[in-house]
Amino acid sequence: MLIDKTASEAALLVALLKQFPGVDLQIVNATTDGRKVVLLAHGDDDPGVFYLYDSASKKISKLLEREPWIKPQQMAHMEPVAFKARDGLTVHGYLTRPLGKEESRNLPLVVYVHGGPYGIWDTWDFDRDAQGFAWRAARRLQTLVQDWQLVAPRGVAR
Numbered sequence: 001m002l003i004d005k006t007a008s009e010a011a012l013l014v015a016l017l018k019q020f021p022g023v024d025l026q027i028v029n030a031t032t033d034g035r036k037v038v039l040l041a042h043g044d045d046d047p048g049v050f051y052l053y054d055s056a057s058k059k060i061s062k063l064l065e066r067e068p069w070i071k072p073q074q075m076a077h078m079e080p081v082a083f084k085a086r087d088g089l090t091v092h093g094y095l096t097r098p099l100g101k102e103e104s105r106n107l108p109l110v111v112y113v114h115g116g117p118y119g120i121w122d123t124w125d126f127d128r129d130a131q132g133f134a135w136r137a138a139r140r141l142q143t144l145v146q147d148w149q150l151v152a153p154r155g156v157a158r
Helices: 008-017 128-135
Strands: 024-030 036-043 046-054 059-065 078-084 090-096 109-114 139-144
Touching (some): 008 024, 090 128, 128 139
Antiparallel strands (some): 046 059, 078 090, 090 139
């Protein structure tokens, strides 16, 4: 992501990030004059909360939660992982482990391999499927197919 460090929005985002540690913070919308800004704070354990920032009063007020029935303190965390495939290619992904069993090794593992080649990627974000497996005491590894030589475009034989 490229950010113009001289833009007023960049300075605002940097200042607001300090008030929301450990989450992804997005500017979702704003008034044309920039006085009121709608923010979305979310993470791997939280689907997100919308806030309204008023630049005149410098106050942040909570608007609504995306899924208020989800309790972030009861959700598992994603961790980035990388490993070598047998062809030597480094495969990157995210591993979600059940809450309270992060160090356990003998748990079931669900491997979710998917791919593009265009427009599909993994992100550090709330993932309902990963949380569901973690809730049922299983680990989930999600990874992107990276060897595009193996993937033929639709309708083309290799």
